[in-house]
Amino acid sequence: MENFDLFSEDMSSNRKADLNEVFDLAILGAGPAGLTASIYAGRAGLKFILVERLSSGGQIVFSDQVDNYPGFPEGISGSQLMERFEKQASKFGTQIFSGEVREIKKSDNLFLIETSSGTIKSRSVIYAMGADPMKLPVPEEERFRGKGVSYCATCDAAFFKDKIVCVVGGGDTALYDALHLSRFAKNVIVLHRRDKLRAVKVLQDIVKKNPRIELLLEHIPLHIIGNKKVEGLEVENVKTRESKVINIDGIFVAIGIVPNTLPLKGIVELDEKGFIKTDLNMETSVQGLFAAGDVRATPLRQVVTAASDGAIAAFSAQKYLENLER
Amino acid sequence: MEKLLKAKDEEYVRNLFEQNLVEPVELVLFLESPGASRVTEHNKQYLAYTEEILTEVSNLSDKINLTIYKDDKEKEKEYGVENISAFFIEGKNTNKNIVYYGIPSGHEFSSLLEDIIDVSKGETQLPDKLKEMVRKISTNVNILVFVTPTCPHCPQAVRTAHQFALENKLIRSSMIEAQEFPEWSNKYNVYAVPKVVINDKMQFEGAVPEDTFLNSVYEALGIKLLF
Numbered sequence A: 001m002e003n004f005d006l007f008s009e010d011m012s013s014n015r016k017a018d019l020n021e022v023f024d025l026a027i028l029g030a031g032p033a034g035l036t037a038s039i040y041a042g043r044a045g046l047k048f049i050l051v052e053r054l055s056s057g058g059q060i061v062f063s064d065q066v067d068n069y070p071g072f073p074e075g076i077s078g079s080q081l082m083e084r085f086e087k088q089a090s091k092f093g094t095q096i097f098s099g100e101v102r103e104i105k106k107s108d109n110l111f112l113i114e115t116s117s118g119t120i121k122s123r124s125v126i127y128a129m130g131a132d133p134m135k136l137p138v139p140e141e142e143r144f145r146g147k148g149v150s151y152c153a154t155c156d157a158a159f160f161k162d163k164i165v166c167v168v169g170g171g172d173t174a175l176y177d178a179l180h181l182s183r184f185a186k187n188v189i190v191l192h193r194r195d196k197l198r199a200v201k202v203l204q205d206i207v208k209k210n211p212r213i214e215l216l217l218e219h220i221p222l223h224i225i226g227n228k229k230v231e232g233l234e235v236e237n238v239k240t241r242e243s244k245v246i247n248i249d250g251i252f253v254a255i256g257i258v259p260n261t262l263p264l265k266g267i268v269e270l271d272e273k274g275f276i277k278t279d280l281n282m283e284t285s286v287q288g289l290f291a292a293g294d295v296r297a298t299p300l301r302q303v304v305t306a307a308s309d310g311a312i313a314a315f316s317a318q319k320y321l322e323n324l325e326r
Numbered sequence B: 001m002e003k004l005l006k007a008k009d010e011e012y013v014r015n016l017f018e019q020n021l022v023e024p025v026e027l028v029l030f031l032e033s034p035g036a037s038r039v040t041e042h043n044k045q046y047l048a049y050t051e052e053i054l055t056e057v058s059n060l061s062d063k064i065n066l067t068i069y070k071d072d073k074e075k076e077k078e079y080g081v082e083n084i085s086a087f088f089i090e091g092k093n094t095n096k097n098i099v100y101y102g103i104p105s106g107h108e109f110s111s112l113l114e115d116i117i118d119v120s121k122g123e124t125q126l127p128d129k130l131k132e133m134v135r136k137i138s139t140n141v142n143i144l145v146f147v148t149p150t151c152p153h154c155p156q157a158v159r160t161a162h163q164f165a166l167e168n169k170l171i172r173s174s175m176i177e178a179q180e181f182p183e184w185s186n187k188y189n190v191y192a193v194p195k196v197v198i199n200d201k202m203q204f205e206g207a208v209p210e211d212t213f214l215n216s217v218y219e220a221l222g223i224k225l226l227f
């Protein structure tokens, strides 16, 4: 009964913050970037608020094995790693305010942040709302979401015991998902559009040795087949354009991410893919608004880089506030 | 059985309770003997663990009392127990309406702790505007939240549903550990969690903000809310 070694104490959020106050800094999103920014903001003595729509931790809580965050030579699960980030943040006075950020406005050096739990007033902002998984680009996605189409292998693998599942994607996340699923499913098919996987070599080597995992390269998904739930996937060979149906019970999607920038639409400059542009200080095109982590235009999106961004952003926000006061 | 909670976790929970519990809380657990009608070959393996974890938790504060009913058909009827194991968190503002089917392990352990604290305080942390909207509901609402212990955002859905129940006695909210009750999960076509089912009508998957969740509750009642 492997589930029982874990009784996790996720950090509870609260709503005790007094929204009539004006904060020095509002940190939006409690993933690796936002939590790190709060450690720095707390230690700098800033009056700050950390806002999160879900439980904290960000995307990495979906990973049951993180092998590349320094300091954990044996690897650690994403949830456990984030529990440590949270404990450290709370040690320096962080409390999570639970609410979904919906709109951000700036007038006269004051930011007004509309959330599902009220309006926050702050003199500076670190925007660290990360990204959500990209949806499977087939017309039937919405109809079958939760009915065989899943975006969380750790959450849903158990529903596919002894079944056949397909993982769409060729990066690290896709291969971690495939490995996790191979502990439950009879067969895992990894579907990738290129002739080579994108994932790091160590992962590719492990996957290739796993007898339950099969690669289907140079194929893209076209249509989901099924009545009430997923029963098959029509795929197309990108070279020959030939299509065929593979019989599967589940589809796990890991084809990339979409940055959460909706509340900033039309306010800040984005790159062509929709990520927020910043300078080296993490400052965006709007003064006093900093961005950190996966939501930012950056060459590498990992926990370690998100944490690094968060630290720089908090430092920059502090400098910005000092200048405001002069 | 070996203890399920490690010493350092016990210490953490004991402190948490000491700082936060106000009024007494009653945990009411329903079990059946092996071979009894509702326990299946599949889910009987979990019962001892559920009993153990609730026993350990209740031992961490004088304010928590655990009552166990085994094969007690009458009590099951009184509480409206649909499957075994089931347990209820009862306090002065509850109405046998904060329910767990199956073990609260993994991430759900935090739901259990936070629920106990809320029930003991007799209040939730929902924003005032939302509390008002929840209290206005004047018909019975039955909310099922299917989860797995390895689902990081499932507690959000469970907690929201349980907070609604604590704010309104007509709302009954149940966490269901999907793996323990495969038939129940199949009935509602559960292949991804969290999955929320409201009055058998309205269904949605994924963790959502509390106001969005409440919208769905109203929608299940045939009312469209405009926030």
Ligand SMILES: Cc1cc2nc3c(=O)[nH]c(=O)nc-3n(C[C@H](O)[C@H](O)[C@H](O)COP(=O)(O)OP(=O)(O)OC[C@H]3O[C@@H](n4cnc5c(N)ncnc54)[C@H](O)[C@@H]3O)c2cc1C
Residues within 6 Å of the ligand: A028, A029, A030, A031, A032, A033, A034, A051, A052, A053, A054, A055, A056, A057, A058, A059, A060, A061, A062, A063, A065, A066, A067, A068, A069, A099, A100, A101, A102, A128, A129, A130, A131, A132, A173, A176, A260, A292, A293, A294, A295, A301, A302, A303, A304, A306
């Ligand atoms: C399955 C998987 C495996 C991975 N494995 C690894 C790995 O092994 N090593 C590694 O280094 N990286 C890994 N990554 C990448 C890593 O998770 C991300 O780079 C990292 O989480 C980015 O952190 P972040 O704080 O920028 O954003 P996020 O982690 O996305 O956090 C953003 C937070 O903001 C919140 N938020 C979003 N919108 C709103 C809103 N409107 N209002 C309020 N809050 C909001 C979100 O709920 C979330 O908690 C993995 C990612 C996935 C999905």
